[in-house]
Amino acid sequence: MKIAVSQIKGLDRRVRSQMDPLRLEELTESLKDAGQVVPIKVRKNGSGYVLGYGHRRVQAAKAAGHKMIEAWVTDVTDDELLTLIIRASKQRKDSIEQFEKGGRPELAESEKAELAIIENLLPAQMSR
DSSP states (O other): EEEEEEEEEEEEEEEHHSHHHHHHHHHHHHHHHHHOOOOOOOOEEEEEEEEEEOOHHHHHHHHHTOOOEEEEEEEEOHHHHHHHHHHHHHHHHHHHHHHHHHHHHEEEEHHHHHHHHHHSOOOOOOOO
């Protein structure tokens, strides 16, 4: 389902400040050229939406001038959303380990940047 980018909340300053500008620019160009491949995940909140994940895609869509974005709208609770974020964090950590073992430091660094963004979504006592 397509939703208006302007109706999405949850892009806090900490997450935006940790996005790699080059990777964001690359994603913006990709959105312009090929369109959005993976939807973001949001949940309904009053007249808008709270962003669960897809922060870079939302920022890239804004930078590309898109007014609408493809989204999965779910009815997840705060606890379920936290579980999704924890799972994404674990997946990134596992990928980092595998990329480092496989001699792919550039991919490990990319995953580390994504992990930093994800960990900013966790309550302080749960990160790292």
